[in-house]
Amino acid sequence: MKVTVEKVDDINYIISGTVENSVIEDKVAKLKEEAAKKPNDEKSTDENIEQDAAGQVFQDFISAGIKEGNLNVENLLGQPGLKKYEQQDDSIYFEVEVAVSPEIDVDIDYKDIAPTYTKPTASPEAVEAKLAEFAQKQAPFTKLDEPKPIENGDVAVIDFTGYINGKPFEGGSAEKFNIQVGSNKFIPGFEEQLVGMEYGEERDVIVTFPKDYSADDLAGKEAKFVVKLHEIQEQKPETIDDAFAKKVLNNETATVETLKKQFAEQTTAEELSQIYMRELKPKIVEALLEKFDFTLPNNIVEQEIDAKVREKTRGFSEEQHKAYMEDKGKFKELRESVRDEARKSIKLALIVEALAKKEGIDVHEQEVIAALGYQATMTGQDPQALLKYYQDNNLMTSAKMGLTEDKLFGHILGFHKA
Structure with a gap:
């Protein structure tokens, strides 16, 4: 050798x-x-x-x-x-x-990159709207007094069994399942085909799972669901009074004003989060990339380019994949088109890692799991299924890096002091 x-x-x-x-x-x-x-x-x-x-x-x-x-x-x-x-x-x-790891000078003054912003204050109207929406969601579901065909927006109670190539598949069936038609939380095309169903009616619903579906054995496949409608349910809003506040907050001293104060804080936090994602975070990223200068690891950049190319080609047809594989020039052009983005991504990751270490910022596994659970809840997904998807696809490290980045940026912006 x-x-x-x-x-x-x-x-x-x-x-x-x-x-x-x-x-x-x-x-x-x-x-x-x-x-x-x-x-x-x-x-x-x-x-x-x-x-x-x-x-x-x-x-x-x-x-x-x-x-x-x-x-x-x-x-x-x-x-x-x-x-x-x-x-x-x-x-x-x-x-x-x-x-080898580059030398990143973390002792330079970088706090001056923090963009100025005005902390939002939730308006009374926004708080009232949020509270009314919450009261609607808290209301129990009750069967409609008069049966009617399913319309968009209705909450239907159904049984369904899914088949692929004539055989039932695991996780593809449920009984007395509540689904809001038009919520787009089910497989694309499923909810639309329920419109018009009558009580007791049984109907075949044909859909195709998305190519990027989390379960590889179902991704891109056509499925038939046999669906039966039991009933349609509605929610009648709860009365917003002190009794409602006591029940929601599990506090006998709570009042409507206590509840409004909590919703004001929540609404303010959501508005600040939107400002952060839309305006502040991009400015901090740009400033950090400009502030720090060091040599990037070529092997890591090339691996990031590979990842970004895979991401770009995930939705390609078989013909498109074939065209890129046969035309080396075209494939090279595709790789070069994401090079700058890959370099910035790796540079930012190295900066964040170095500054987080200096500031003593760390993210524990339970924080990642909690964040994924919140993400699943907000997007109507199964928290356990989303966690398993991240674990099975080696995405936990990426999720941890994202949380570390947000913690560091929050530190730079002074969110922890607010």
Whole structure:
């Protein structure tokens, strides 16, 4: 194994060199020897053994490069980026890019980037509207006095069973299920097909799951739901009085004024959140990117470009995917179109990580779970299903980074003092 290390700049390095075929062959032989000692149900195929051997040799090559370049393993960022793989007569040539953490000067004064803003104050009209909406939502559902066909906006009580290719699928059925027609909280096209149903009527509803549906086994597939309507329900608003306030706040001393004060605080917080997302956060991001200057890790930027390309092509048709795969120039153009965005994303992440560490800002796992639960509730999703989706798709780290960013920006804006 021959390895050389070239320093590109202050944090990026290219590890290049060759690994003789005999080294890989020896590794394969050793793994096969180990596999032969295992029970039959634990043995690997020759193909898997060869893949494992190649992976181990590649890791040995990286380790040799790190040692040759005298690089600190603890300072390495992300996964090594494979730039070149070339099969030669008696060896394999590798070219790999690695990077160490950049030096970010967190001691510079950055608090001056905080944009000025006026803290909103909830108007009496906004509080009254919020309270009335809440009272409506708190009202119990009751069966309509007179049966009628389903109209848009009605809350229907239905049974349904879903089928794909004639077979019921897991999680696709329910009894006495409440659904508000027109809320767009169910699969696209489902609610519209309920309009006009009569009490006791049974109807087939044909829909197609979105391509980006959270359950991979259902994404993009056509399904038939057999739906039966039991009844339509309505909510009659609660009377907003002291008794209502006592019940809602679970406090015998509560009054309507106590409830209004709480809703005023909630409305103010929501208005401030909107200002933050719409105006303040973009200004802070732009200012931080301009304030700090350091070298970016090339391998991480390339991996971020890969992620953004996958995101852009997720909705592509088979023909579009084929066109990009066959036209290298077109694919390169697509990658370059997201490069600047990827660089900014990585730069911001590194800045936030460094400043959060300096300010002692941390986000615990329970905070992430609570935030996802709130997100699910506000968007009409199942909190447990959303959490599982994030866990299964390795998105928890990304969610934690988002919360850390908001905590840091709140610190810069002085929200914690408000």
